[in-house]
Amino acid sequence: xxxxxxxxxxxxxxxxxxxxxxxxxxxxxxxxxxxxxxxxxxxxxxxxxxxxxxxxxxxxxxxxxxxxxxxxxxxxxxxxxxxxxxxxxxxxxxxxxxxxxxxxxxxxxxxxxxxxxxxxxxxxxxxxxxxxxxxxxxxxxxxxxxxxxxxxxxxxxxxxxxxxxxxxxxxxxxxxxxxxxxxxxxxxxxxxxxxxxxxxxxxxxxxxxxxxxxxxxxxxxxxxxxxxxxxxxxxxxxxxxxxxxxxxxxxxxxxxxxxxxxxxxxxxxxxxxxxxxxxxxxxxxxxxxxxxxxxxxxxxxxxxxxxxxxxxxxxxxxxxxxxxxxxxxxxxxxxxxxxxxxxxxxxxxxxxxxxxxxxxxxxxxxxxxxxxxxxxxxxxxxxxxxxxxxxxxxxxxxxxxxxxxxxxxxxxxxxxxxxxxxxxxxxxxxxxxxxxxxxxxxxxxxxxxxxxxxxxxxxxxxxxxxxxxxxxxxxxxxxxxxxxxxxxxxxxxxxxxxxxxxxxxxxxxxxxxxxxxxxxxxxxxxxxxxxxxxxxxxxxxxxxxxxxxxxxxxxxxxxxxxxxxxxxxxxxxxxxxxxxxxxxxxxxxxxxxxxxxxxxxxxxxxxxxxxxxxxxxxxxxxxxxxxxxxxxxxxxxxxxxxxxxxxxxxxxxxxxxxxxxxxxxxxxxxxxxxxxxxxxxxxxxxxxxxxxxxxxxxxxxxxxxxxxxxxxxxxxxxxxxxxxxxxxxxxxxxxxxxxxxxxxxxxxxxxxxxxxxxxxxxxxxxxxxxxxxxxxxxxxxxxxxxxxxxxxxxxxxxxxxxxxxxxxxxxxxxxxxxxxxxxxxxxxxx
Numbered sequence: 011x012x013x014x015x016x017x018x019x020x021x022x023x024x025x026x027x028x029x030x031x032x033x034x035x036x037x038x039x040x041x042x043x044x045x046x047x048x049x050x051x052x053x054x055x056x057x058x059x060x061x062x063x064x065x066x067x068x069x070x071x072x073x074x075x076x077x078x079x080x081x082x083x084x085x086x087x088x089x090x091x092x093x094x095x096x097x098x099x100x101x102x103x104x105x106x107x108x109x110x111x112x113x114x115x116x117x118x119x120x121x122x123x124x125x126x127x128x129x130x131x132x133x134x135x136x137x138x139x140x141x142x143x144x145x146x147x148x149x150x151x152x153x154x155x156x157x158x159x160x161x162x163x164x165x166x167x168x169x170x171x172x173x174x175x176x177x178x179x180x181x182x183x184x185x186x187x188x189x190x191x192x193x194x195x196x197x198x199x200x201x202x203x204x205x206x207x208x209x210x211x212x213x214x215x216x217x218x219x220x221x222x223x224x225x226x227x228x229x230x231x232x233x234x235x236x237x238x239x240x241x242x243x244x245x246x247x248x249x250x251x252x253x254x255x256x257x258x259x260x261x262x263x264x265x266x267x268x269x270x271x272x273x274x275x276x277x278x279x280x281x282x283x284x285x286x287x288x289x290x291x292x293x294x295x296x297x298x299x300x301x302x303x304x305x306x307x308x309x310x311x312x313x314x315x316x317x318x319x320x321x322x323x324x325x326x327x328x329x330x331x332x333x334x335x336x337x338x339x340x341x342x343x344x345x346x347x348x349x350x351x352x353x354x355x356x357x358x359x360x361x362x363x364x365x366x367x368x369x370x371x372x373x374x375x376x377x378x379x380x381x382x383x384x385x386x387x388x389x390x391x392x393x394x395x396x397x398x399x400x401x402x403x404x405x406x407x408x409x410x411x412x413x414x415x416x417x418x419x420x421x422x423x424x425x426x427x428x429x430x431x432x433x434x435x436x437x438x439x440x441x442x443x444x445x446x447x448x449x450x451x452x453x454x455x456x457x458x459x460x461x462x463x464x465x466x467x468x469x470x471x472x473x474x475x476x477x478x479x480x481x482x483x484x485x486x487x488x489x490x491x492x493x494x495x496x497x498x499x500x501x502x503x504x505x506x507x508x509x510x511x512x513x514x515x516x517x518x519x520x521x522x523x524x525x526x527x528x529x530x531x532x533x534x535x536x537x538x539x540x541x542x543x544x545x546x547x548x549x550x551x552x553x554x555x556x557x558x559x560x561x562x563x564x565x566x567x568x569x570x571x572x573x574x575x576x577x578x579x580x581x582x583x584x585x586x587x588x589x590x591x592x593x594x595x596x597x598x599x600x601x602x603x604x605x606x607x608x609x610x611x612x613x614x615x616x617x618x619x620x621x622x623x624x625x626x627x628x629x630x631x632x633x634x635x636x637x638x639x640x641x642x643x644x645x646x647x648x649x650x651x652x653x654x655x656x657x658x659x660x661x662x663x664x665x666x667x668x669x670x671x672x673x674x675x676x677x678x679x680x681x682x683x684x685x686x687x688x689x690x691x692x693x694x695x696x697x698x699x700x701x702x703x704x705x706x707x708x709x710x711x712x713x714x715x716x717x718x719x720x721x722x723x724x725x726x727x728x729x730x731x732x733x734x735x736x737x738x739x740x741x742x743x744x745x746x747x748x749x750x751x752x753x754x755x756x757x758x759x760x761x762x763x764x765x766x767x768x769x770x771x772x773x774x775x776x777x778x779x780x781x782x783x784x785x786x787x788x789x790x791x792x793x794x795x796x797x798x799x800x801x802x803x804x805x806x807x808x809x810x811x812x813x814x815x816x817x818x819x820x821x822x823x824x825x826x827x828x829x830x831x832x833x834x835x836x837x838x839x840x
Contacts, residue, residue, distance in 0.1 A: 088188020234268025650680025
């Protein structure tokens with residue numbers, strides 16, 4: 011066997027004529043070779059990983075051709091720089107370059123990495139290591155050696171997106187010199203807004219991406235506005251051409267302005283838009299800034315911000331800049347922030363507040379000021395140029411919002427200057443104490459997110475203004491009592507921390523409106539604290555489970571009586587451990603439960619979810635998340651109700667069923683899924699060892715995500731023709747004939763299947779999932795077929811992730827299916 015190619019047939023790199031001793035020495039040398047180690051840590055990823063398509067639909071083919079020529083043909087050029095003003099389409103061009111090498115053998119490795127403003131050597135090393143599944147080492151020098159040894163004998167192309175300042179690539183581990191070295195091509199392509207950065211990086215070939223020419227600019231603008239609007243009035247077309255002229259061919263400005271003018275068919279509105287754009291140009295001239303190009307971009311983009319229909323929407327947009335550049339923002343987290351900042355107010359119930367928040371997000375997406383995530387519906391992003399514009403507007407409005415990353419504020423004056431301060435993903439263990447001299451601090455909002463080493467906040471007594479404090483997913487093991495001195499606090503989020511108890515001093519925060527303690531270790535709350543917080547609108551205690559597995563809600567009735575005292579409470583999250591607790595909760599008047607956990611119901615063989623079980627209409631109307639767990643019931647029965655024939659859980663967004671080892675079936679009695687759960691988006695089923703299928707999901711019209719794991723008896727997700735215990739429309743009724751394509755689950759985007767040892771099939775191949783984007787298969791050794799055929803390909807598929815061995819064992823009825831799916835396969839890390 012050749013120890014270089016691991017083949018029984020010796021390759022050209024290994025000599026047959028060597029003695030056993032020589033071969034042994036060769037093996038020892040290879041085992042100690044750093045290149046071999048780097049490759050052997052995990053299985054090798056594909057040479058090129060496809061980047062999702064950008065939102066800027068700009069014809070950049072001339073630039074693409076020029077870049078590809080320099081990369082492939084010009085062997086003397088090692089460093090290529092793509093530069094141009096923000097929003098002109100540089101990132102799109104870089105992604106086009108990346109995707110151009112799919113199926114191309116020019117390079118052994120193509121790496122796409124995002125630099126951004128906060129780029130450091132360590133950050134870039136981590137991204138490269140993650141991209142190529144290399145060993146991660148916290149030491150910069152050792153990590154550089156791992157990367158260097160992996161790349162030094164390979165042809166590689168490194169694509170660096172959005173570089174703001176020089177970074178030493180040799181310190182990162184990139185082998186030098188670049189160009190053609192010992193038969194290997196070494197190329198780096200970067201994009202930047204500054205030609206100065208090109209000089210600092212010693213770029214040998216510069217490509218400037220210009221704004222669009224008149225014809226292309228007009229085509230892009232019309233695409234965003236729509237032909238119907240352009241042709242709605244004789245004057246609109248000529249006025250629209252004037253608007254395009256004012257935007258000077260900047261793609262991002264054309265897109266955002268085009269969306270802002272969508273369906274505006276009155277010429278007066280177009281004339282007003284021109285006036286605003288001209289005024290912006292005059293303001294720009296008067297400012298006479300040294301940062302002319304960046305400010306020019308902002309003035310052209312600001313029209314979309316000014317065109318938003320309300321001050322609230324403009325403030326919501328600006329608040330998105332509190333998250334770092336390139337951050338993927340959870341919609342749920344964002345809406346909670348808006349509620350805490352008072353941007354969403356005067357709501358009768360929490361469902362109304364969240365619906366308002368989703369509407370605001372939709373308005374910002376429609377205006378192209380936020381971007382939907384390419385993969386999941388529940389996240390949004392902010393284009394880096396739009397974020398810069400938001401920060402610029404904040405400064406112009408004489409506000410001070412500061413976003414830090416990886417380090418605590420060293421300048422103590424920051425606490426005095428900042429109005430809103432964000433710190434994320436740092437390794438700090440303690441915030442510095444705030445000096446008493448800074449008691450005039452204007453800080454109103456402090457966001458500390460994902461700082462998992464954080465243990466203490468220091469003395470915060472000098473801060474008198476904060477009304478919003480988020481300490482989400484930090485490393486607290488005790489409740490920081492210093493918080494209790496922030497008497498003006500209205501929003502406090504300590505979710506995802508391991509806090510065993512709350513201090514009695516918390517009762518002094520009498521202005522609190524939002525108290526979020528989701529998924530903490532709290533198991534007790536001192537008597538009387540909750541009753542003192544009379545202004546609470548939202549109290550989220552669900553998943554608050556102590557180290558002994560005891561639910562917070564497993565408490566004497568006085569605790570529920572304290573909740574009953576909260577007359578303004580609009581949303582409650584809580585867990586109950588038996589039906590008597592649930593009945594006590596339901597009996598409380600005017601309680602709107604949004605998050606409900608039901609666990610440890612071991613005294614019966616069947617659990618019935620019915621109108622009478624959930625009690626009052628207010629809970630049925632507002633319940634958004636429900637979890638059944640840690641029970642030994644054999645049946646979960648979804649019951650219709652003779653007295654309430656139209657009963658449903660209209661606000662339910664997610665359903666989780668887990669750690670129910672005896673659960674054999676989910677029965678639908680007198681009600682069908684699409685009526686009971688017509689808004690359900692997320693379904694999770696975990697650790698249900700006797701459950702064999704969940705065919706009823708076919709009838710969930712809004713299902714977006716399906717997560718199934720550790721169900722040892724599940725052989726098929728959707729079983730056609732079997733008795734699915736569905737009284738009403740049966741899964742078998744959906745498949746009329748094998749030859750007929752059946753479109754189901756129109757919103758279904760993500761399928762996650764993990765540790766399902768008996769799984770042999772997902773569903774029949776006649777089913778079509780038109781929106782399916784991501785498939786994850788982990789440890790499903792008997793799943794040998796995917797439910798696709800040429801007429802049921804998911805047209806929006808982006809990724810199938812699984813082990814290489816699983817992929818190679820798959821069986822195909824039609825070879826064209828494998829050919830179609832192969833580019834989407836992504837080997838999962840070992």
